[in-house]
Amino acid sequence: MKQDALTNAIDRLARPLAARTPGLKWLRREATRDTPEFNLAYVRTRPEGPPAGPAGVPAVIVPGGPGLASVFPYRGLRHLAAKDGLDVIMVEHRGVGLSREDLNGTPLPRSAMWIDLVLNDIAAVLDAESVERAFIAGSSYGSYLASAFATKYPHRVEGLLLDSALQSTKDLSIERKTVRDLLWDGDTRAAELIRDLTVAGADQRVLLDATRAAYELSGLALVEKLLSREIRGHPSLSWRALTTYARRDPSIAGIPAYYEFNIAGTIGLRELNYGAKPDGEPLDPALTYSLIAPDFPKFKGEPYNLPAATPHFDFPVGLLVGDRDLRTPPKIAHRTATLAPHSALGTISNGHSALDTHPLAFEKALKLLVLGQIERLPDLAPALSALPNRALTDPFVKAMGLLSGY
Numbered sequence: 001m002k003q004d005a006l007t008n009a010i011d012r013l014a015r016p017l018a019a020r021t022p023g024l025k026w027l028r029r030e031a032t033r034d035t036p037e038f039n040l041a042y043v044r045t046r047p048e049g050p051p052a053g054p055a056g057v058p059a060v061i062v063p064g065g066p067g068l069a070s071v072f073p074y075r076g077l078r079h080l081a082a083k084d085g086l087d088v089i090m091v092e093h094r095g096v097g098l099s100r101e102d103l104n105g106t107p108l109p110r111s112a113m114w115i116d117l118v119l120n121d122i123a124a125v126l127d128a129e130s131v132e133r134a135f136i137a138g139s140s141y142g143s144y145l146a147s148a149f150a151t152k153y154p155h156r157v158e159g160l161l162l163d164s165a166l167q168s169t170k171d172l173s174i175e176r177k178t179v180r181d182l183l184w185d186g187d188t189r190a191a192e193l194i195r196d197l198t199v200a201g202a203d204q205r206v207l208l209d210a211t212r213a214a215y216e217l218s219g220l221a222l223v224e225k226l227l228s229r230e231i232r233g234h235p236s237l238s239w240r241a242l243t244t245y246a247r248r249d250p251s252i253a254g255i256p257a258y259y260e261f262n263i264a265g266t267i268g269l270r271e272l273n274y275g276a277k278p279d280g281e282p283l284d285p286a287l288t289y290s291l292i293a294p295d296f297p298k299f300k301g302e303p304y305n306l307p308a309a310t311p312h313f314d315f316p317v318g319l320l321v322g323d324r325d326l327r328t329p330p331k332i333a334h335r336t337a338t339l340a341p342h343s344a345l346g347t348i349s350n351g352h353s354a355l356d357t358h359p360l361a362f363e364k365a366l367k368l369l370v371l372g373q374i375e376r377l378p379d380l381a382p383a384l385s386a387l388p389n390r391a392l393t394d395p396f397v398k399a400m401g402l403l404s405g406y
Contacts, residue, residue, distance in 0.1 A: 014257035018072040018098055027128050029094075029121065035112035041098035042091040042125050043071050045078040052085030053370035057133055057158050060089045060122060061366070064140030064164075064353055066113075066268050067261035069097035076390070077359050084367055089134070091125050094118060095263035097256070110296075113266035115303045119149050126156060137161035137366050139355035140328060144272065144306070151309040159316040159369045163362055164328040164353045165336050167306045169273040169299075171328075175285045178329040183211060183223075184283050190220045193227035198282055200231070205287040210242040212326050216351025219324060269296035271303055285327070310339040317343040318374040320365050322350035322357075344374045346381035360387040 018024075023043045031037040044058065061077075063070055070090035081088045092099040094117065095108045102108060122145075126134055135158050138146030143162040150157045183194055190211075197207060214223045229236045254260050261268075268274035268289070275293030276286040310317075317340040319333040330347065337343040346365060348354065354362040361384040368374050 014072065014255070015098065018069070018257040021071050021075060023078075024071060024098075025128075027125060029124070034114070035094075035108065035117065036102040036104075036106075038094070038099065038102045038108060040092065040094065040121055040125070041071055042089060043078070044087070044089045044129060045082045046087050047085045048082045049085055051087060052367055053087075053135075053372070054158075056131065057135065057370075058087040058089045058129070058131060059135040059137055059366055059370055060091070060126075061355070062091070062122075062136065062138040062142030062145050063093075063355060064142050065096070065259070065261070066093060066141055066264035066266075067096060067259050068142075069093070069257055069259065071098055072257045077355075077363060080360070081363055081366070084363065086363070086367060086370060089125060089129065089131075091122055093264055094121060095266075096260045097258075100260065100263065107263055110263060110266040113264055113270070115145065115148060115267055115271050116152070118145060118267070119152050122149055123153055123156065132156065133158045135159045135161070135366070135369055137163070137362075137369070139163040139353045139362070140166050141268070141272070142355075143167070143328075147306045147310065148304045150313055150315075151304055151306065154313070154315075157313075157315055159318070159374065160313070161318045161320065161366050161369050161374075162333065162336065163320040163355050163365075164322060164325055165319055165333045166272075166328050167310075167332055167336055169276075169302045171332050172273070172276055172286065174329055174331050175327065176279070176281075178331070179208070179212065179283050179285060179326050180281070182326070183208075183215070188220055188224070190215075190223040190227060193224065193231055194283070197227065197231055202230075204282060204284070205290065206243055208283045208285065209288055210239060213242050216322070216324050216326060217357075265292075266296055269293055270298070270300050273299045273302070275299065307335070307339060310336060311341065313340050313342070315342065316369060316372075316374045318365060318369050318377050319343060319345040320354050320362065320377075321345060321347045322352055322354060323347050324349075324351040327352045344377040346377035346384065348381050348385040350385070358385075358387070358389050360390055361385065 023045050025042055026039045029038050029040050070092045078088050133156050136146040136149055144166045146160055211223050226239050230239055274289045278284045278286045319337050321330045321333045337345040348361050350358045364384050
């Protein structure tokens with residue numbers, strides 16, 4: 001009840017603030033068999049000076065999730081992009097933030113949550129803006145949408161940027177192996193501590209989610225520091241913060257206008273198999289959503305075979321890879337790069353989703369795509385890594401280091 005009261009209080013504050021976002025527009029989406037009539041929110045931020053790329057060809061940025069909002073959380077990124085000559089469109093995902101409710105103020109039903117409908121929303125916004133072709137840049141789940149959009153609407157794509165590429169439900173096997181090779185079988189003090197905590201009866205879901213988040217945020221040194229206190233029975237404030245930050249259980253945080261999983265998350269479970277059956281082995285990524293999976297529709301099947309579609313992409317494809325990414329491991333992006341005829345891959349020192357954890361690197365990679373210079377991405381990746389990290393998670397990482405001694 002206290003959490004509901006807090007969420008409602010944030011809702012009353014956040015949505016009106018989001019609704020005052022500069023450049024905000026609304027597009028009426030007509031009722032269909034599965035979806036009531038609703039207003040789809042989106043924002044377009046035009047360059048403050050001469051455009052960096054071809055005039056009239058904006059970049060559509062698609063965040064991860066499903067559940068991440070677009071309008072409110074990325075105001076700083078759009079401001080940065082506008083100063084850098086980029087024309088940016090961001091569409092508020094149906095069921096989230098300012099696109100959450102129908103015309104009567106009722107939350108959209110789960111029957112309205114399908115990947116194809118989300119792709120149609122993006123295409124409708126391009127139509128409303130009289131845009132024939134656009135660059136599509138997606139992060140994590142957004143990268144799946146980006147590639148799916150390119151598959152369904154190839155004539156509307158000028159180029160793709162895939163950040164932390166999520167491309168197939170079958171890649172769970174890659175995720176499992178990457179996590180276990182590092183955190184279970186690794187010859188490190190961190191892996192040893194994880195094995196010891198497992199023998200002591202630690203909850204595997206919590207242990208995986210928190211250690212994975214710590215590693216992606218800052219590397220093995222942070223993992224070891226946090227687990228050393230945990231195994232002594234004196235968990236730090238950092239560990240408790242990480243378990244809250246990373247968990248996907250019934251108490252999953254819903255922050256209005258920022259992150260709202262309870263409706264849009266239907267796509268993750270029904271079409272992308274976020275609730276896959278655990279294999280019974282240690283540190284199984286399938287455990288992450290296992291507690292909430294029964295509350296969502298069962299997996300019906302993946303809507304697109306993206307690895308099969310990628311060889312037909314006749315436009316540039318840039319891939320931005322975090323070398324500490326355990327959720328969409330680098331192997332997935334490398335495979336995608338070999339499949340795409342015109343690809344360039346850049347690896348940066350980062351975890352998952354540069355859009356959220358290293359937005360300056362993301363923005364500069366996007367600018368290379370818009371300028372028609374994406375082939376420079378591999379050589380420029382070290383320079384992108386070295387850019388100041390202005391992400392919301394950067395202060396969090398610093399706090400982890402400070403709190404780990406308490």
